[in-house]
Amino acid sequence: MDSRFIRNFCIIAHIDHGKSTLADRLLELTGALSQREMTAQVLDSMDLEKERGITIKAKSIRLHYRASDGQEYQLNLIDTPGHVDFSYEVSRALSACEGALLVVDASQGVEAQTVANTFLAAQHNLTIIPVINKIDLPAARPDEVKAQMESVLALPAADALAISAKSGLGVEKVLAAVVTSVPPPAGAAEAPLRALIFDSWFDAYRGAVVQVRVVDGCLRPHQQIRLCSNNEVYEVESLGALTPKPVVLEELSAGEVGFVIANIKRVADARVGDTLIEAARPAPALPGFEAIKPMVFAGLYPVQAHHYEALRDALGKLQLNDAAFFYEPENSAALGFGFRCGFLGLLHMEIVQERLEREFGIDLITTAPSVRYRITTTGGEVLEVDNPTKFPSPSQIAKIEEPVITAMIITGDDSVGAILQLCEEKRGVQKGFEYLSPARVMLTYELPLNEIVLDFYDRLKSISRGYASLDYHLAGYREGDLVKLDVLVGGEAVDALTLVCHRELSYERGRELVTRLRKLIPRQMFEDPLQAAIGSRVIARETISPIRKNVLAKCYGGDITRKRKLLEKQKEGKRRMKRVGRVDIPQEAFLAVLKVASSSEE
Amino acid sequence: MRPVGIYIQVPFCQTKCTYCNFHTGVAPRAAYAPYARAVEREIRDWRAMFATAHLESAASLESAFVDTIYLGGGTPSLFDPADLARILEAVRTQFACADAGREVTLEADPETITPEKAAAWLAAGVNRISLGAQSFHDAELKAAGRLHRRADIFSAIAQLRSKGFDNITLDLIAGLPHQTAASWQDSVEEALRLRPEHISIYLFEIDEGSRLGRELLAGGTRYSAAAVPTDDAMADSYEFACERLSRTGYDHYEISNWALPGFRSRHNLKYWRREPYLGFGAGAHSFDGHWRWANAHDPAAYAAAIEQARLPVEQLEEVTPKQALNEELFLGLRQLEGIDLAPIEAQYRAQINADIGARIEELRAQGLVERSGSRVRLASARLAVSNEVFVALLD
Ligand SMILES: Nc1nc2c(ncn2[C@@H]2O[C@H](COP(=O)(O)OP(=O)(O)OP(=O)(O)O)[C@@H](O)[C@H]2O)c(=O)[nH]1
Ligand code: SF4
Ligand SMILES: [Mg+2]
Numbered sequence A: 001m002d003s004r005f006i007r008n009f010c011i012i013a014h015i016d017h018g019k020s021t022l023a024d025r026l027l028e029l030t031g032a033l034s035q036r037e038m039t040a041q042v043l044d045s046m047d048l049e050k051e052r053g054i055t056i057k058a059k060s061i062r063l064h065y066r067a068s069d070g071q072e073y074q075l076n077l078i079d080t081p082g083h084v085d086f087s088y089e090v091s092r093a094l095s096a097c098e099g100a101l102l103v104v105d106a107s108q109g110v111e112a113q114t115v116a117n118t119f120l121a122a123q124h125n126l127t128i129i130p131v132i133n134k135i136d137l138p139a140a141r142p143d144e145v146k147a148q149m150e151s152v153l154a155l156p157a158a159d160a161l162a163i164s165a166k167s168g169l170g171v172e173k174v175l176a177a178v179v180t181s182v183p184p185p186a187g188a189a190e191a192p193l194r195a196l197i198f199d200s201w202f203d204a205y206r207g208a209v210v211q212v213r214v215v216d217g218c219l220r221p222h223q224q225i226r227l228c229s230n231n232e233v234y235e236v237e238s239l240g241a242l243t244p245k246p247v248v249l250e251e252l253s254a255g256e257v258g259f260v261i262a263n264i265k266r267v268a269d270a271r272v273g274d275t276l277i278e279a280a281r282p283a284p285a286l287p288g289f290e291a292i293k294p295m296v297f298a299g300l301y302p303v304q305a306h307h308y309e310a311l312r313d314a315l316g317k318l319q320l321n322d323a324a325f326f327y328e329p330e331n332s333a334a335l336g337f338g339f340r341c342g343f344l345g346l347l348h349m350e351i352v353q354e355r356l357e358r359e360f361g362i363d364l365i366t367t368a369p370s371v372r373y374r375i376t377t378t379g380g381e382v383l384e385v386d387n388p389t390k391f392p393s394p395s396q397i398a399k400i401e402e403p404v405i406t407a408m409i410i411t412g413d414d415s416v417g418a419i420l421q422l423c424e425e426k427r428g429v430q431k432g433f434e435y436l437s438p439a440r441v442m443l444t445y446e447l448p449l450n451e452i453v454l455d456f457y458d459r460l461k462s463i464s465r466g467y468a469s470l471d472y473h474l475a476g477y478r479e480g481d482l483v484k485l486d487v488l489v490g491g492e493a494v495d496a497l498t499l500v501c502h503r504e505l506s507y508e509r510g511r512e513l514v515t516r517l518r519k520l521i522p523r524q525m526f527e528d529p530l531q532a533a534i535g536s537r538v539i540a541r542e543t544i545s546p547i548r549k550n551v552l553a554k555c556y557g558g559d560i561t562r563k564r565k566l567l568e569k570q571k572e573g574k575r576r577m578k579r580v581g582r583v584d585i586p587q588e589a590f591l592a593v594l595k596v597a598s599s600s601e602e
Numbered sequence B: 001m002r003p004v005g006i007y008i009q010v011p012f013c014q015t016k017c018t019y020c021n022f023h024t025g026v027a028p029r030a031a032y033a034p035y036a037r038a039v040e041r042e043i044r045d046w047r048a049m050f051a052t053a054h055l056e057s058a059a060s061l062e063s064a065f066v067d068t069i070y071l072g073g074g075t076p077s078l079f080d081p082a083d084l085a086r087i088l089e090a091v092r093t094q095f096a097c098a099d100a101g102r103e104v105t106l107e108a109d110p111e112t113i114t115p116e117k118a119a120a121w122l123a124a125g126v127n128r129i130s131l132g133a134q135s136f137h138d139a140e141l142k143a144a145g146r147l148h149r150r151a152d153i154f155s156a157i158a159q160l161r162s163k164g165f166d167n168i169t170l171d172l173i174a175g176l177p178h179q180t181a182a183s184w185q186d187s188v189e190e191a192l193r194l195r196p197e198h199i200s201i202y203l204f205e206i207d208e209g210s211r212l213g214r215e216l217l218a219g220g221t222r223y224s225a226a227a228v229p230t231d232d233a234m235a236d237s238y239e240f241a242c243e244r245l246s247r248t249g250y251d252h253y254e255i256s257n258w259a260l261p262g263f264r265s266r267h268n269l270k271y272w273r274r275e276p277y278l279g280f281g282a283g284a285h286s287f288d289g290h291w292r293w294a295n296a297h298d299p300a301a302y303a304a305a306i307e308q309a310r311l312p313v314e315q316l317e318e319v320t321p322k323q324a325l326n327e328e329l330f331l332g333l334r335q336l337e338g339i340d341l342a343p344i345e346a347q348y349r350a351q352i353n354a355d356i357g358a359r360i361e362e363l364r365a366q367g368l369v370e371r372s373g374s375r376v377r378l379a380s381a382r383l384a385v386s387n388e389v390f391v392a393l394l395d
Helices: A019-029 A047-052 A084-095 A113-123 A143-154 A170-181 A304-322 A346-360 A415-424 A449-462 A505-521 A558-575 A587-601 B029-051 B082-095 B113-122 B138-143 B150-163 B179-193 B211-218 B229-245 B268-275 B298-306 B321-332 B341-347 B356-365 B380-393
Strands: A006-013 A061-064 A072-079 A099-105 A127-133 A195-204 A209-216 A223-226 A233-235 A238-242 A246-250 A257-261 A274-276 A296-302 A326-332 A336-342 A364-366 A371-378 A382-385 A395-414 A430-439 A439-449 A469-479 A481-491 A499-502 A528-534 A537-544 A577-580 A583-586 B005-012 B064-075 B104-110 B128-135 B168-174 B198-204 B251-254 B256-259 B277-280 B285-287 B289-293 B313-318 B369-371 B377-378
Touching: A006 A170, A006 B179, A019 A072, A019 A099, A019 A127, A019 A170, A019 A528, A047 A346, A061 A238, A061 A257, A072 A170, A072 A439, A084 A195, A084 A346, A084 A469, A084 B198, A099 A113, A099 A143, A099 A170, A113 A127, A113 A143, A113 A469, A127 A143, A143 A430, A170 B138, A195 A304, A233 A481, A233 B229, A238 A439, A296 A346, A304 A326, A304 A336, A304 A346, A326 B313, A336 A395, A346 A364, A364 A587, A382 B251, A395 A415, A395 A449, A415 A430, A415 A439, A430 B298, A439 A449, A439 A469, A439 B150, A449 A469, A481 A537, A499 A505, A505 A528, A505 A587, A528 B198, A558 A577, A558 B285, A558 B289, A558 B321, A558 B380, A577 A587, A583 B268, B005 B229, B005 B268, B029 B082, B029 B298, B064 B082, B064 B268, B082 B113, B104 B268, B113 B150, B128 B150, B128 B356, B150 B179, B168 B179, B168 B229, B179 B229, B198 B229, B229 B251, B229 B380, B251 B268, B268 B321, B277 B289, B321 B341, B321 B380, B356 B369, B356 B380, B377 B380
Parallel strands: A006 A072, A006 A099, A099 A127, B005 B064, B005 B277, B064 B104, B104 B128, B128 B168, B168 B198
Antiparallel strands: A061 A072, A195 A209, A195 A274, A209 A257, A223 A233, A223 A274, A238 A246, A238 A257, A296 A336, A296 A364, A326 A336, A371 A382, A371 A395, A395 A439, A395 A469, A430 A439, A481 A499, A481 A528, A528 A537, A577 A583, B198 B256, B251 B256, B277 B285, B285 B289, B289 B313, B369 B377
């Protein structure tokens, strides 16, 4: 393919601004899918994406477009996710493109991820085409949004395209703009092969499938190729592109995007960011990606111990398609054998958990999420600890540092006061306060990641009535006066409920935690104390009261089946609980820790 | 010949109690007689309808003899006694009936009883009345949506006694909205003063789908959701009654049932002992020792099936050996005399869990059951949490 007629671009935006819907229209306009094959957000193909109405994984699709000059173009489009947990997907997509459609919701304007993603695109030297979407909405304010694009994003926006991805209004102009504004890919087809792997997934029949952007040279079937990272040689079995149906091709040349299958058995070998070169013609590796680091850690345990093996297999399978997710075996005195898992954020954690339960049928207990602390011992040793139960004893700790993030919050000025207060409460340090327009403010804060993990986002949304948006990235470590808070059930510390918090907040947290747990733990056979403690000092106490009544009522006319089902249901409920000592703890209790900080508002 | 119990379901009530979501409805009086005809016909056509159903195990009941009949509901006492008499007559013509010790119970609400009805019931062969007293406190009765009042209970009993009923059972509910410890104790004392031959006490249970149940879930005040006693209060009430009744000569033979010597309910015992019973009428349940089935709950659907000489069965379930074992345990243990594990272990060798002994031992250590040799029974002090035992033994 003559690279002059290739355009590689992605769609970036704040969450929900309409990226996937715009992709739908582009697929339709170019005839990639027939009307009959079309569904809303057709590229959001995972069940979870459909149900939640969000994109989780970026998708790259090849389109054929005949421009007004009669020339046919090959367009490689990548739809990206908007949620902050998946922002690494955006960075990868950007590396495969020369241009980006920056979509902004006409009624909401520039939001936190708009700023963050524009910044990323500019860093990658991409041509940015501003698109104002949802102009069909009564609350659309395209002129105001243009002004914001200019002042906040420093983008010339006078000619920004105003469209409705939903109705299709103005969408042809988007394709025309891609052809005229996005530069064709550079790179020489004759040069030695260099192809960047920017996505990979596992196919049960074909092994690892890698998605590449060919930078130089040419890929063909039966070619001997080499992975720069491990120097292994593979033979290309087949090549192709998703349209979105997979289409087999005879060649992928410089500038093109497509998939490669090359008897690579494990996805772990086909690492995203790696470079594919020709075995016979060495070439320098392309700059890869920064390794994705999990930010949030939690233990995942099977409710029923005999599901351990099944859980391990399921985690392995999930990881094949989710390189961002990390796990290793661990065990807990309370919960038995399970896995320590690392996630990009809470949404990511929720999704993994849901997939495990749904796709693999395993009931799980998730322990309180934690971040990775850096502890300097009195002996001068530096430890990284992502499980609070692994904290050294207080006398051996010289210093605890916790990860901090830089958070960008964009909000209407009426909720600024409440948000400042929230950031204070969460131990934030203000780094910036800027009016984007008379009614919109951008706040920059340095905040402990630990505090974000709890419930920051929910509270931000609730105090701003949904208007505030948040983006963040890891900024480093900061020393903190932190303590480990233990929960004792029946006098026994339940490791899975241990959490780390700031000393000043520990009394309140401890009290809220035991109160919440008492409500979540049903009455038991015996009376037992429920305590929160720092070291050996108990700071809060509640009592689990003994059960007094659990009896079947009148048996109407010999309906025994109904009684039996009732008992079976109770049995099932018990099975889903975890027994600690002589107390049955329901699954939800282990996540109660999460909700602690917000419980005071209920 | 095997004995079998007969259950007749009358799915009509005058009003719907606030806590009840049982398949009963309020229907115009004009609907009573046609319904009674349908039941009569179901009994008369029973064999023919079953012959087409290929339910072999039920065939054994064709030659069974009837030793108990129970007219329940709903409120069967609302019916014209002549209709009830025709139904009973149908049973007698279709089945061999044991004369000696035959028990024929009719459920009656106090306000529906008149001397004439009582006499007619006796004449029709009813020899036991189950009186839905529930409480002797008008505020509680009113809040629960019951139509009778304290005074109606006294006059009902007087009328029944004067006509010659010598086997009366009285129902009480512990934990009705507005019930207090004092009002409950008073209800128990009043019941004892009347000295019925049998007393049933149920802990108040609110069906989630009932008006009160929905109010409890959604919040509201119309049906006194806020006045429902706590679990602790209900348990206290139940325990008070256990204590009081056993000291006045009543034999506590089943979790919810007490009898003066010789007056245990033979019909209800069949349920706990897994003996066969045949149910007639909309929503009636049957068990032949192997299968459980139930008629259509909707009276119209039921009547339509009968009209077309179709079996009105809506649910049919074969009790698996595992389920049968579970039933043996949780039904058998409801009787305070408990169960003998030895024959159960012998019969369910393939199903019984090897750790049953360990489980029972754990329950014993928790004070929930008592064991002597192969006999196991619920600990009398912990009857109010008996489900904990059943659930632990369930497989
Ligand atoms: N009224 C109107 N609604 C739109 C338009 N475009 C998208 N939407 C709606 O906005 C919501 C979000 O659209 P998506 O296309 O899923 O947004 P997205 O940017 O892909 O979202 P993420 O992938 O989760 O970041 C959906 O309910 C769409 O129907 C538009 O032009 N007009
Ligand atoms: S509780 Fe009994 S009397 Fe009341 S509505 Fe239900 S079936 Fe009828
Ligand atoms: Mg999307």
